[in-house]
Amino acid sequence: MKVLIVDDEPLAREVIAGLLARHEDMEVVGQAGSGEDAIELIRAKQPDLVFLDVQMPGCDGFEVVRALELDPMPQIVFATAFDEHALRAFEVHAVDYLLKPFSDERFEQSLARARAVHAASKRSELAERLMELVASSDVGRPREQRFAIKSGGAVYFLDAEEIDWIEAANNSVRFHAGGKRHLMRATIRSVEEQLDEQAFARIHRSTIVRLDRIRKLVPQEHGDYLVVLRDGTELRMSRRRREELRARLPC
Template identity: 40%
Template sequence: MAPLRILIVDDEALALDRLETLLARIADVVVVGRATDGIDALDRIAALTPDVMLLDIQMPGLDGLGVAAALDGGQRPDLVFVTAHDHHAPAAFDVDAVDYLLKPVDPDRLARAVARVRLRRHGRPPGPGTTTGVDASPTGHDLWVPDRTGLRRVAVADIDWIEAARDYVLLHAADRSHMLRVTMTDLERRLAGSALVRVHRSAFVRPDRVARIGRSGRTAILILTDGTQVQVGPSYLDRLEAILAG
């Protein structure tokens, strides 16, 4: 498999240096260029045709969201936003971002974002509880989320876990995340009878994605197969342990 060709974009040299250092630890990726503003990024995309762009949002002149909006389908790399501000997440997912990382970037979180890009580009082999994508036969639990061109159906069978994000929820699949404006209470009603289990007032998890249960003091932590850690609320623990025990 050819290495992922990555363009990194940030108006701060130290942020670019850190991204390049962290990416050097990930196998089969190569940083093909750096850009320090939106106009520079568009020029380098045209010249370098990267597979992926790690893109800051707040930059002078043309910002990261403006760069995303200016890209056409033919030259558009997969986008992973890297920013110090969480309130841009809805806009980032509106332009079909694969992932959204907060600064300071965690190395493991960056590695998972790169893995998501790979899966999005090459597909995840079907397995237990996995469909071949959103074109699979719909069920009553499938969710419709907005994207750049309208609405996209997300099969619940493709979702690994869900977390609350202020007035939204983030639906985390292996290859990307989706953002949906809905309350956790309403979502719990929609997901009744599905494979997703509520494990916290702010989270749902697919049990077959749980690798183990860890402990931190009195708190239970689910470690998923991709390394993601999800806290379990005390009132949900007994039911979850019964489900995991079969």
């Protein structure tokens, strides 16, 4: 796995680099001492795993994650001396949260989690490539009109026209339909490929929305937009998706 270390304290970076050096499958591809440098390095190096300090001068760890908008995103392990950030770390789908000072054993547990997620991601990626190969050999295949969702031993069929919006949830996707939520084991990319591209649009690396559910677009600071649905749900739209979506909506 390619690993990037981000911490404003050189000694903290050295500690993590030393622990990683014990593992042949971990390759440190770079280190950053600030959030701004981290964003630049992550985009350039495309690491699989990032050890990211939360509290840094200027751009903090959470701002780094928000600024990336990569697909796929690297795995994030937050490392900080402040435990009050733990809940926020998992809200942004961090793989783990290391509270400084951490033991070698605790660090090893974090690496084990990262390896497991990485392996699952690779399997999913191979499956997606196979699906793409099958799809390319059957151009006339109709788009998916319903999804089979397993729930409590039963199978629930969700029609595509019922879906309001979809979000990525670790190695699954969550369908939002009529105020209800349905979880299915899949990647958001594989689901997107099955949807009618005339009816749905990707507005963020982790969000797909049904176009006829959009009520309005609200401009925010720095060129960002808020997508407001008919039921009042507010979704963030990344800047690079903005023009594509505006072109597909009626004036």
